[in-house]
Amino acid sequence: MSAPLGVILAGGQATRMGGGDKGLLTLGGQTILSRVMDRLGPQVAGLALNANGDPGRFADYGLPVVPDSIPGFAGPLAGVLAGLDWAAEQGADRIVTAAADTPFFPADLVAVLEQASDGQAHPLVLAATKGEAKTKSKSRSGLIRHPTFGLWPVALRDDLRAALRDGLKKVVLWTDRHGGREAVFPDEHAFFNVNTPGDLARAEEMLA
Incomplete structure (x- = not known):
């Protein structure tokens, strides 16, 4: 099986950073x-x-560069849909997404996500870690899900489009609906993202 296509999600408004593109910092x-x-x-x-x-x-x-097709900054799922539509044009069957403001994610992200999808009719897996976080999405298993890092099937793009048009914004509501799984990564700091100037300073410390 060939490798999936990759889509970097940079469609947010970066309000906590004062606007602009966090990825260009x-x-x-x-x-x-x-x-x-x-x-x-x-x-x-x-x-x-x-x-x-x-x-x-x-x-x-x-x-x-692929923009959201759903208006109004509908969240990460709109970016996933844009990536799935682009992948369909390339003849691909799946994508892996990563956030443009998260510089330290695992070098084996794709391999671990794909391994976790084994046996799924439509590969749908979110990255997850153990540990404490107030702003991340916790699953029933107690893991912290990182919804901008996932493996997504092109086959479900029209279902996702319909859900977004119905007003759905929360990633895990849609992935849970379709039997989405979690791939657990051991480093709880791997998905640290830069939201504020303070986060950027911390990222410099982590890099050093």
Whole structure:
């Protein structure tokens, strides 16, 4: 089986950072987006960037830029749908997503997600960790799910489109509906994301 396509999710409004693109912030002399590309690129068969607004600001990165097709900043699922539609045009059957503001995610992200999907009719898996977090989504098993990091099937894109048009925004409500699984990663800090200036300072410390 060929590797999935990769989609970097950068469609949010970055309100806690004062607006703009968090992925274009510099971390250790490199943009966070370039770090995410370097980490995800070797794991997938091709990359696209989900972002809204003028795609020209990402011209230096050489990636296809796919905007949300659902209006009104409908959340990460709108970015997943944009990625699934792009993948369908490429003839692919699945994608793996990663957030553009999360520079330290695992180098084996794709392999672990795919392993967890074994036996599923439609591969649908979210990354998860153990530990404490107030802003993440906890599953019934007590794991912390990271909904912007997942394996998604192209076959369910029309179902996702209908759910988004009905107003669904919470990722795990949709994945649970379709028998989504969790892939557990041992490092609870691997999915640390940069939301605020303080987070950026902490990321510099983590990098050092």
